[in-house]
Amino acid sequence: MNFYERLTRRSRETDSVVCVGLDPHFGRMPVAEIAAHNLRVIEATAPYAACYKPNFAFYEQYGIDGLRALQETVAAVPGDIPVLGDVKRGDIGSTAAAYARAAYEVWGFDAVTLHPYMGLESVRPFLEYPDKGIFIVCRTSANEGATDLQESMLESGIRLYEAVANIATTWSPIIGLVVGATAPAEIARVRALAPDAPLLIPGVGAQGGDAGAAIRAAGHRPGSLLVSSSRGIYYAEDPAAAAIELRDELRRASARA
């Protein structure tokens, strides 16, 4: 069973599209406590989680000890819940192959996020792991002109992020796309261009995205959608309650969609 099939099954069984971000922000806890905190979050939220998503940067910033905590964290996720490594790698040739090896064989991720800028050659080594999943960064939520490039209008009459959606979906029969929660119009546009692509939608909660608007724009079908919350669940006094709250908000939005 490949990643997308696993994700679909998990999402259906839990009636949840909640992706729980596991992102230890610097200074919030000593590195020695990260793995134990993550294990508590995983234990509390597992019944409501379609997927877990550790972000590599938050472990790498703690050096070797942080990366050991990442390994412990991935190992602690129950086998029926896929783990998406938010690594946003993008390089070519033997470097891309090395990143794929690291993501899948060292850290044990079931899927990764990747940058589109260097094209198919940067994605192909990841495709050589047929059981694994890929989400291409397409249209992100951000301030400070972060979407200047993504919104660039091409001569062909579409915007760059639309071209990314078009090209990425030619790279593989199934490939996911990352679209920020604060951009529901763009989510709808990406969904129109890539009807079958699993969409990873980060940025609900702390980053200001409206989960309901996002899910209405993306559609709600098991395996075709992951809505990721990081701080809102990870630092909640009661992570289970926070996960249930988001799951239910997304269920209500999908019922209205």
Place this chain on the structure above:
Amino acid sequence: MNFYERLTRRSRETDSVVCVGLDPHFGRMPVAEIAAHNLRVIEATAPYAACYKPNFAFYEQYGIDGLRALQETVAAVPGDIPVLGDVKRGDIGSTAAAYARAAYEVWGFDAVTLHPYMGLESVRPFLEYPDKGIFIVCRTSANEGATDLQESMLESGIRLYEAVANIATTWSPIIGLVVGATAPAEIARVRALAPDAPLLIPGVGAQGGDAGAAIRAAGHRPGSLLVSSSRGIYYAEDPAAAAIELRDELRRASARA
């Protein structure tokens, strides 16, 4: 003295624009031998190196042991030679801040490579380290449609990689750009758009780039250019001789430029 000043001084003192890639390809040696191999390469090539460039992927693929070898490697580079971490990160907000912390405070790099796709917000945390340097991925050497996106023609009449060169140079008074050695026409175009930007040109040697053509396109001024060779020096029977050969080839090309 910031990274660009250090690079300029080093390049002037050695009359070299050679950037020595330190990239242990998987299976070429046991992980336990990587640090010792790197130390030999560094010792042999230091008189001819303007810069060293370890590529993060090649260490990450070996897991914790590989990343320890990376730390030993960076620590072994003489203090007057800058170390450019080829990490190609690209993310926003607190994630970008975590990647900057990792690159500069955990691994000890003096400069990094970054993706442009998520814009200024993804670069700003790196700019908050004023002594460090940044090279934005602009136009890469590649096959398999890897330049499909980069070559996209925008409505404004320029190509995407040209827009990246234009935007990136607004992000900071000095910012570097990555332009592949196999694309001399594009190097010349980027140089025209960004006359003062340090250019990192990977892909000579094993990847088929013509170092002479690259340097003629880029111009040759200390601190404004780094030509990176990885396999050609790193795996040479005599790394010093290989570094001298590349240095001299680049000197001859610059004399003709």
